[in-house]
Amino acid sequence: MKAALLPLALVLGSVAAAPQTPPVAATAFRWTGTPTQGGLIAGTAPAGSIAVTLDGQPLTLAAGQFVAGFDRDAGPAARLEATLADGRRIVQPLAVAPRAWRIERLNTLPRFPVPDPVMAQRRPGELAQIAAARAQATDATGWRQRFVWPATGRISGLFGAQRIYRGEPGAYHSGTDIALPTGAPVVAPADGVVVLAATAPFTLEGNLLMIDHGMGLNSAFLHLSRIDVRPGDHVRQGQPIGAVGMTGRATGPHLHWSLRWRDARLDPLLVAGAMPER
Known part of the structure; x- marks a missing residue:
């Protein structure tokens, strides 16, 4: 379902006697991408904007550009608001499209129903x-870039999928899994800075690599067999950064790629597009 853009941006401010500044056009906010659950938009604020918010939360502006993401469980409406240098405000309502997630109902218990003692001890520090x-x-x-896939292969786990065990919902899948053999190369999906390279395997994620792409947008790569970069390294799109593995809690070799904008979990398929042919 394609998101519907509510048709009118509102310009707010005090009514003055003539002469008045011409009204700002309803299309003053421009963006690419679709406001949808798990989606990301990259936009341009109205000319003269000194501040922009999404649902009241300040966005970072870079030469008038911004990014904003919508969590897997985002509600049906959002609101962009720009403040201009002259004090006027432009409000752009957004309709956030819902999505139908893959839900699997099982009459069994989870494979890992309770944390083991080692995990209970280590997990707070890892988090x-x-x-x-x-x-x-x-x-x-x-x-600023169009993201590419960090590895090319069969998608074995979809973002947002969820299992319900005997009526009790489990956590939904927060990334996309790509089934590949151990040692298959992993590359940076976009330029960024390495902010975490955990080669002492975490209990769930195993060897974990995280890259910041700026503006609150970051990638995480889980279960790696090898990490080839260090914290503080600047990486370029397409640069090798590690190798597929099955460290941590994994039942087979694969790459789990997750994307976040601030606290919003994003769908890599919406950000990088369809998986290319091998």
């Missing part, structure tokens, strides 16, 4: 490292 990596703001400009 703290991941949160600290995501909080880093770098000078990366990969957000």
